[in-house]
Structure formats: structure tokens, C-alpha cells
Amino acid sequence: xxxxxxxxxxxxxxxxxxxxxxxxxxxxxxxxxxxxxxxxxxxxxxxxxxxxxxxxxxxxxxxxxxxxxxxxxxxxxxxxxxxxxxxxxxxxxxxxxxxxxxxxxxxxxxxxxxxxxxxxxxxxxxxxxxxxxxxxxxxxxxxxxxxxxxxxxxxxxxxxxxxxxxxxxxxxxxxxxxxxxxxxxxxxxxxxxxxxxxxxxxxxxxxxxxxxxxxxxxxxxxxxxxxxxxxxxxxxxxxxxxxxxxxxxxxxxxxxxxxxxxxxxxxxxxxxxxxxxxxxxxxxxxxxxxxxxxxxxxxxxxxxxxxxxxxxxx
Numbered sequence: 001x002x003x004x005x006x007x008x009x010x011x012x013x014x015x016x017x018x019x020x021x022x023x024x025x026x027x028x029x030x031x032x033x034x035x036x037x038x039x040x041x042x043x044x045x046x047x048x049x050x051x052x053x054x055x056x057x058x059x060x061x062x063x064x065x066x067x068x069x070x071x072x073x074x075x076x077x078x079x080x081x082x083x084x085x086x087x088x089x090x091x092x093x094x095x096x097x098x099x100x101x102x103x104x105x106x107x108x109x110x111x112x113x114x115x116x117x118x119x120x121x122x123x124x125x126x127x128x129x130x131x132x133x134x135x136x137x138x139x140x141x142x143x144x145x146x147x148x149x150x151x152x153x154x155x156x157x158x159x160x161x162x163x164x165x166x167x168x169x170x171x172x173x174x175x176x177x178x179x180x181x182x183x184x185x186x187x188x189x190x191x192x193x194x195x196x197x198x199x200x201x202x203x204x205x206x207x208x209x210x211x212x213x214x215x216x217x218x219x220x221x222x223x224x225x226x227x228x229x230x231x232x233x234x235x236x237x238x239x240x241x242x243x244x245x246x247x248x249x250x251x252x253x254x255x256x257x258x259x260x261x262x263x264x265x266x267x268x269x270x271x272x273x274x275x276x277x278x279x280x281x282x283x284x285x286x287x288x289x290x291x292x293x294x295x296x297x298x299x300x301x302x303x304x305x306x307x308x309x310x311x312x313x314x
Contacts, residue, residue, distance in 0.1 A: 003084065003104035003134070006068070007076025010104045010135040011083050011257070014049050015175060015212035018256035023309035024247075027051035028300060029087060029261040031058045035268065036070055038293045040082070042300035048310040049081040051105065053259060056086075056094055068101055081314065087259070095125045099134050107177070111139040115163065122171040130172070137214055140167055141179025161203035168208060175212035175257060178204060182217035182242055196246050198253070205254040213254045219262035220244050220307065222299065225270045232273035247307050260303060264296050271295035
């Protein structure tokens with residue numbers, strides 16, 4: 001089904017506006033009704049464009065019909081630019097399936113392949129996607145860390161700036177995910193002194209002026225959420241994310257999409273743990289899931305305003 005039937009848009013205008021005005025579009029992953037409602041509520045209230053990101057594992061968890069039913073239930077209209085994006089699509093077939101369902105944007109992740117194979121795979125997805133007016137993201141360089149069974153890497157490899165023009169020209173992609181020191185999961189840095197490789201980002205941005213760049217593995221891992229999880233029975237010692245100031249700096253250098261997954265998971269889990277510990281007699285899921293929605297909403301609002309800078313950009 002065509003994505004415009006769901007009131008969705010692709011990312012073309014989103015990214016052009018974000019680059020021109022130096023902010024980033026938040027790409028928030030969701031996995032259920034609660035996280036979806038929290039994300040959309042925050043975007044509406046903050047007047048921020050938003051990308052709803054879904055991994056292949058989340059699609060299997062939710063189910064195709066339920067997923068698209070929830071998107072239809074949002075009753076989107078032109079007042080809120082929303083893209084539905086396949087995050088880390090591992091194959092041509094995965095991207096084709098998402099396009100068939102009604103996704104308006106797909107990522108084909110061939111970053112672990114040799115350059116030529118990665119480029120050929122991305123090109124094949126672009127040819128299909130563009131025939132449906134769907135935008136395509138691909139990745140050069142690899143990120144370490146674990147998010148889920150689809151999103152993981154044992155080692156990292158920075159993006160080589162010398163490769164980016166050739167890759168974009170060979171594939172026809174609409175945006176490029178790069179590796180400059182971010183990583184998947186909640187354990188992104190060993191110390192607060194670590195910085196992203198802004199020298200690499202600067203080089204890439206100069207070679208690809210006004211071309212949309214994307215950061216994956218860029219959750220900030222708020223210390224307050226980690227502390228709350230640990231206070232109420234969790235074990236997350238050493239969890240550390242990307243400094244918010246560094247992410248804001250990246251938005252001044254053509255980074256116009258920042259992916260957030262772990263932060264929402266932390267917000268959800270922290271609220272559920274706190275609610276159940278403080279209300280041990282409660283067995284009504286609406287109460288502790290209601291707390292989770294509020295926590296994810298609050299975190300999305302914070303990141304829209306203080307990291308992405310996308311508030312009031314509609």
C-alpha cells in the first residue's frame with residue numbers, strides 16, 4: 001500500500017529543511033502501542049517532524065497487520081510530518097517487504113560487506129524504492145555494540161571520507177549513515193572524555209555539501225534513567241552514552257537524522273521498575289504502562305528540544 005494513504009511522508013523535505021536550519025530529525029525506535037503513542041505525543045506537542053523507526057525484529061514482534069493498524073490509527077494529516085522507516089534492513093527482500101506494507105523510508109545496511117557489494121545492494125534497493133517514491137539510507141563504516149538480534153557488531157570501523165562520493169554516486173541513495181565513534185546499545189563509551197571523530201565528520205561534510213548524513217548508535221543514555229533503574233533493582237553499571245553537546249555540534253555539520261533507541265528503552269524500563277516497586281500491590285498494567293508512556297514522552301521531549309533542536313520546526 002502507498003504510504004501516503006497513511007498520511008506519511010518520505011524524508012526528502014525533512015532532511016533538506018534540517019540541513020538548511022541546522023537541526024536533526026529525531027528517529028525514535030518504537031516496539032508497541034505505548035512507545036508509539038509517547039513518540040507521536042512528544043512530536044505533536046513540540047511541533048517537531050519525526051521519523052518512526054522499526055527494526056526487523058520489532059516488526060516480527062508487533063506483526064505486520066498490527067504495526068500498520070497502529071500507524072493507521074494515528075490518523076496522520078499534513079499538520080505533522082511523519083516518516084515510517086525500516087531501521088537496519090538486512091536484505092533487499094526486507095526493504096521490499098517494508099515498501100509493500102507502506103513504509104516511506106528504508107535503510108539497507110550492507111555496511112559489513114565489501115565496498116562494491118555494499119554499493120550494489122544499496123543500488124538495487126534504491127531502484128525499487130525510488131519507483132515508489134520511497135527514500136533510501138545506506139551505511140559506510142561499522143558500529144560496535146548490541147541493540148538487538150538485528151543490530152549488533154563486534155568491532156567498529158570509521159567511515160573513510162575518501163569513499164563517500166564514490167558510494168553516493170554509485171548508489172543514488174538519499175542519505176548516508178556514517179561511523180564516527182557512536183555505537184549501539186547502552187554501553188557506548190568507557191569514559192566521559194571520549195569524543196566523536198569530528199575531523200572525519202568535517203571531511204565528509206565538505207566532500208558531500210548539503211547531503212543528508214545520519215548518526216546511528218547516538219543515544220545519550222541519561223544518567224538519571226540509569227540511576228533509577230539501578231535504584232529499583234536493575235543492574236546497569238557503567239552504562240554511558242554520547243554527550244548531548246557533541247550531538248548538537250554534529251547537527252551543524254550536515255547530520256540531519258539522529259537515531260534514538262536505547263534511551264527510550266531506558267525510560268520505559270525505569271518507569272515500570274519504579275512503579276512496581278513503589279506499588280507492590282498493583283497488578284493493573286495500565287498503571288505501570290501509563291508511567292512508562294509518560295517517561296518515554298518526557299525523554300523524547302527533552303531530546304527533541306535539547307539535542308535535535310527540532311522543536312517548533314514544522
